[in-house]
Amino acid sequence: MHQTQPRVPLPPPLTSDVPGTWAFDTMSRRVRTDILARIFRENQFQSHVVLRLQQLDTELSAAATTPLSLLPHDGGPDIIVWNEHILKSFVQQRCTWLSAPWAVAEFYLYRRIMTAIDYFKTPVDPFQLQKDLGLTSSIDSISALATRVNQILHNPSIPITSESTLQHLQTFVFISLWGNRIDLSLWPVGGADEHTVKATGGQRSSQSFASVLQAGQKMILSNHMTQLVSYISQLSAPCRFDIIVDNAGFELFCDLCLADFLVCTGIANVVHIQLKAHPTFVSDAMAKDVSATISFLQSIQSQQGADTSASILGHRWAKHLSSGKWKLCEHFFWVQPQPMWQMPSDLHADLSQSALAFVKGDANYRRLLGDLHWPFSTPFADVLCYFPSPVCALRTLKAELGCGMDPVQTQRAAREDDKWLVAGKYGVVQFCDTRSSARSQ
Structure with missing residues (x-):
């Protein structure tokens, strides 16, 4: 019989609310100073996209107290999976960017960026310069x-x-x-x-x-x-x-x-x-x-x-x-x-x-x-x-x-x-x- 999960008891998840850890530094600093700053610097977006990215930056500036929210219907085929199966319980618990499991918060960041730039309407890669x-x-x-x-x-x-x-x-x-x-x-x-x-x-x-x-x-x-x-x-x-x-x-x-x-x-x-x-x-x-x-x-x-x-x-x-x-x-x-x-x-x-x-x-x-x-x-x-x-x-x-x-x-x-x-x-x-x-x- 094939295992459906690890055969040993599951330990707790990594979170981003422990100062001094790489997860904390990532979600409290790097995502703003490295990731979002690079997106602003390397792309020319329309004003409404810039405004959405600025709103995201504002959330991250208060990551310890800002709770996660459900994604809007932005045309992405994954929206039900995100809202119903990934985010729902953490939103109900009012988990913040730092208290939510690190993987959830970090992947959620990039999914929020896709929403902000209208990726599923106009699929432009905001990281293309770095890839080139x-x-x-x-x-x-x-x-x-x-x-x-x-x-x-x-x-x-x-x-x-x-x-x-x-x-x-x-x-x-x-x-x-x-x-x-x-x-x-x-x-x-x-x-x-x-x-x-x-x-x-x-x-x-x-x-x-x-x-x-x-x-x-x-x-x-x-x-x-x-x-x-x-x-x-x-x-x-x-x-x-x-x-x-x-x-x-x-x-x-x-x-x-x-x-x-x-x-x-x-x-x-x-x-x-x-x-x-x-x-x-x-x-x-x-x-x-x-x-x-x-x-x-x-x-x-x-x-x-x-x-x-x-x-x-x-x-x-x-x-x-x-x-x-x-x-x-x-x-x-x-x-x-x-x-x-x-x-x-x-x-x-x-x-x-x-x-x-x-x-x-x-x-x-x-x-x-x-x-x-x-x-x-x-x-x-x-x-x-x-x-x-x-x-x-x-x-x-x-x-x-x-x-x-x-x-x-x-x-x-x-x-x-x-x-x-x-x-x-x-x-x-x-x-x-x-x-x-x-x-x-």
Whole structure:
């Protein structure tokens, strides 16, 4: 029997009313000085939109005493879910921006922004400039990584044995986890070319990948990579994989590198890329951002006008979309605050068809855990046993919650950095075969 929620008692939720916490700083300061201020600065709205945003800013300036309110009917197809299933009880209790669960208040903020800018009448992304900068400012990193990816996946002279495929899998998982924190100097261009393979029997290439993996593991507080690779290696045929992505920009590029690897090696016959249904959390990725990323890559030419590694990658990814090997899937659940064990039945049934779902990023991880105060040592499988498919969480820590972490590792991190929970320098690779877990119950 499949679990419908974690099999251990649920702890209380994180709220934003505890001074000194990241949640408090976010909802009492950052949402105004960083998020709303950026929206005002980077967009030119009509006067009635500006007035609504100013009213929202006024509410947030008194976040400790201003209660949440129901959303007006603004044309959004999610309005009943928000008002009847998410907000109703908190509005009745007169919860404020700070006393409501942090996830509810934070997702509600972005939904209020959509109302204020008439998004469902005129779908303009108020964070588009930041998303564009996320690509253009990363062009050097994109080009460097594209060269290495193409050496593995595009050059038919490079043999990919089962052993090397699984080794490469680990590298692509780490790339998706760490993004621009991966030290590409440890993965030299040409490290796996035909001459090297013939001259060294692949030894130098293996050493290069080993260096990348070793460097990536140093800051991981919970590492289930061995279990993940073992599970994937035992899949009997090419399967569907899912990637529930987080941010646009270079992070999305790294996630798409993982999706590229999965289909090019035949590990997956299709990858469903799960995306946000409207702009949220500034940089969270939508279907249009995947398309924009591919178009951006295709446009990168050399000074002589020739194709570059990035443009070759972009053309291959466009073919993945047109052939159906990649499917872009937007859903409103991904822009709502409910715990993932309250996933709607249509999405639950769809994800149950997946051999594995990679869940990316801190905000998605918070929802995997229900944004609750779990003891850090609570086993990951005890919490994630409810998920509709086997699941692998790839998260860099940017919020004060977690599970499945050895006390030795968390104590080490706390000694090294008193902001270890929110600095984004530590990560987890956590895997749970929920189907095996269900069979063992």
